[in-house]
Amino acid sequence: MNPIPKILVFDSGLGGLTVFAEIAKLRPHADYLYVADDAAFPYGAMSETALVARVLDVIRQLVASYGPDAVVIACNTASTLVLPHLRAAFPNLPFIGTVPAIKPAGEMSRSRLISVLATPGTVARDYTHDLVRSFASHCAVTLVGSQRLAALAEAAMRGESIDDSAIAQEIAPCFIESEGRRTDCVVLACTHFPLLLDRFRTLAPWPVGWIDPAPAIARRVDHIVSEERGFGADRERAGGSRRALFTKGMIPNPVLEQVLRARGLTPVTEAGFSRDLYQGDSAESRHSAVAGGKFQ
Numbered sequence: 001m002n003p004i005p006k007i008l009v010f011d012s013g014l015g016g017l018t019v020f021a022e023i024a025k026l027r028p029h030a031d032y033l034y035v036a037d038d039a040a041f042p043y044g045a046m047s048e049t050a051l052v053a054r055v056l057d058v059i060r061q062l063v064a065s066y067g068p069d070a071v072v073i074a075c076n077t078a079s080t081l082v083l084p085h086l087r088a089a090f091p092n093l094p095f096i097g098t099v100p101a102i103k104p105a106g107e108m109s110r111s112r113l114i115s116v117l118a119t120p121g122t123v124a125r126d127y128t129h130d131l132v133r134s135f136a137s138h139c140a141v142t143l144v145g146s147q148r149l150a151a152l153a154e155a156a157m158r159g160e161s162i163d164d165s166a167i168a169q170e171i172a173p174c175f176i177e178s179e180g181r182r183t184d185c186v187v188l189a190c191t192h193f194p195l196l197l198d199r200f201r202t203l204a205p206w207p208v209g210w211i212d213p214a215p216a217i218a219r220r221v222d223h224i225v226s227e228e229r230g231f232g233a234d235r236e237r238a239g240g241s242r243r244a245l246f247t248k249g250m251i252p253n254p255v256l257e258q259v260l261r262a263r264g265l266t267p268v269t270e271a272g273f274s275r276d277l278y279q280g281d282s283a284e285s286r287h288s289a290v291a292g293g294k295f296q
């Protein structure tokens with residue numbers, strides 16, 4: 001058994017940092033590997049078949065090279081599709097997913113007008129539609145699949161300036177007025193979106209509750225690491241390392257590097273870590289499985 005828990009936090013890009021931040025508050029001394037599958041970003045535009053193949057392939061390699069005690073799929077687009085496949089492939093490893101927080105929205109909403117802001121992939125999923133049926137059948141639920149917001153959040157993190165109008169246009173379909181009622185809850189069903197929350201608040205046509213499940217996910221991770229994996233509460237004195245790996249194999253630009261370091265994460269490249277993520281027999285199949293992306 002590892003002396004301190006090793007936690008793999010995985011997303012297509014930088015969105016999972018919003019989940020990582022909450023987990024790190026509860027388990028400051030764990031060892032973290034944050035992986036952004038930027039070679040395949042955005043997941044929201046990928047076919048379901050390609051996405052399942054891609055995530056299984058990358059996670060298989062990360063499990064082999066890092067040996068995590070728990071894996072957090074900090075991505076709604078992947079979690080709403082791939083979790084059963086991952087659990088079947090790794091029956092002894094806990095996977096904690098991130099799925100749209102429709103249940104709390106259904107409980108909180110007074111106007112009974114809820115919107116779910118997500119990627120096109122997440123709004124298309126059967127899983128999401130089942131959540132709506134199970135937990136919000138008393139509400140009118142508007143599913144908004146934004147094509148651009150995740151990429152805008154990535155650009156903002158790289159230090160690019162993003163026009164208010166571009167963001168306002170993407171969130172506008174969330175705001176519904178009907179028979180004297182207005183949307184009062186918007187579910188942030190993509191982990192990238194909390195990165196832009198201050199902008200959303202400023203640009204919203206009226207105030208709403210923005211629901212981010214990251215703190216609840218962090219509590220779940222902490223519970224699983226403590227209880228199921230037997231590490232107990234986080235009382236270590238020394239902390240594990242906190243590394244960030246990008247599947248394109250490059251250290252991100254200087255602004256982003258600062259963002260990562262400010263969160264305590266050290267960018268690493270394949271030279272120091274997980275060489276087979278970029279190499280190996282199945283490179284060809286990885287290339288063909290990924291829409292618009294490839295390992296380098």
Ligand code: DGL
Pocket residue numbers: 011012013015016041042043044045074075076077078119122150189190191192
């Ligand atoms: N962060 C991902 C999510 O939570 C989506 C971004 C993407 O399209 O890759 O859904």
